[in-house]
Amino acid sequence: MRKLVLLAVALVALAVVVAAGAKTVTVSITKNGYVPSDVTLAAGDTIQFTNTDTVAHQVELKSPTGVTCAPSPLVLQPAQSGSCTFATAGKFTYSDPNVRGNTFRGSVTVTGAAETLTLAAKPLIVVYGGKTTLSGAVSTQKVGENVDLLATACGQTAASKATTVATTTGGAFSALVQPLKNTAYTAKLRNTSSQAVTVKVRPRLRLGKLAAKRYSLRVSAARSFAGKYATFQRYNATLRRWVNVKRVLLRANSTGVAPT
Incomplete structure (x- = not known):
């Protein structure tokens, strides 16, 4: 049960993070029309329509592509609210088809989300x-x-x-x-x-065997390691660890191949 509770909390936290960047703007439906009638949003934002009039009203978008509304159709009784989320940039107009004239008309300008x-x-x-x-x-x-x-x-x-x-x-x-x-x-x-x-x-290290108990080390890098020290190690099975054998001074290469 505790794992289920933790999972639920994590999912809720994730939802909050995802929605944190979007905002909601309220538009009131009054007896004199929409207030405000013109709104500017960013892609992903939402408009909440709240009917403060004493009669029912409908909000109808002229071009609903890229817009998700709930309820659908957006018919609101007095004191009811509904919302529309705009996913794409563009200009959208809406009106109440049951009311004649230009009183119940509005527009939404949706700007594109910031490029990332x-x-x-x-x-x-x-x-x-x-x-x-x-x-x-x-x-x-x-x-x-x-x-x-x-x-x-x-x-x-x-x-x-x-x-x-x-x-x-x-x-x-x-x-x-x-x-x-x-x-x-x-x-x-x-x-x-x-x-x-x-x-x-x-650095790239190349370890070569020259003869019995004799080895060479070549270090390749963008900067010279000449003048630096390198340490040869041998694995000691009794101690079960690597032990230092000899510390040597690195010299500039004599082949003319740089950088080493």
């Missing part, structure tokens, strides 16, 4: 030379939008354009990138930017 961008990276950690996939979507779900992917590598103060990708079905986009250092990526479309996602880059 999402961005994710997988994997979030790569070894030097490896690649990661950046993916996201545009909230408008439009196809053919050109999204810039911007990169700010460790040590840089300004972002540079890594690539530009076009959105596909559902406004989705993706691109394969190869960061050389820890890099923060953002997606940008016109004046809208996504939150930054950071991809970390680890």
Whole structure:
């Protein structure tokens, strides 16, 4: 029973979060008409019609596409309320078909929802030379939008354009990138930017065996590790752990292959 109660609470909390961005505007139906008669909303918002007159009234939308009303048809007795939710942008007009003249006429202007961008990276950690996939979507779900992917590598103060990708079905986009250092990526479309996602880059280590009890280590990274120290370890089965064997100083490579 306790699990069911917790699940119910979680579902209610989720519903509250989802609905938090939408708002409800009240329009009163008076004996002199709709108050206010002209309303501006954002997509996803709702109008609540409340009949404050002493007779019944009906609210009829001229073009109901993208609008959900309850009850339907929207016929309200005195003191009753009903609502209409507008899912798409546009201008909508409504009236009471049972009343002649222009008194019972109103309009609703619905603006589009604010454009947003999402961005994710997988994997979030790569070894030097490896690649990661950046993916996201545009909230408008439009196809053919050109999204810039911007990169700010460790040590840089300004972002540079890594690539530009076009959105596909559902406004989705993706691109394969190869960061050389820890890099923060953002997606940008016109004046809208996504939150930054950071991809970390680890040095590539190559351990080679030269002879009995002789080994070599090559470190590859975007910056030189010459002058740094590396520690060789050996697994001790008795102690059941790795133990240090030797600490060595890394030198600049002699092959001319950079960066290492």
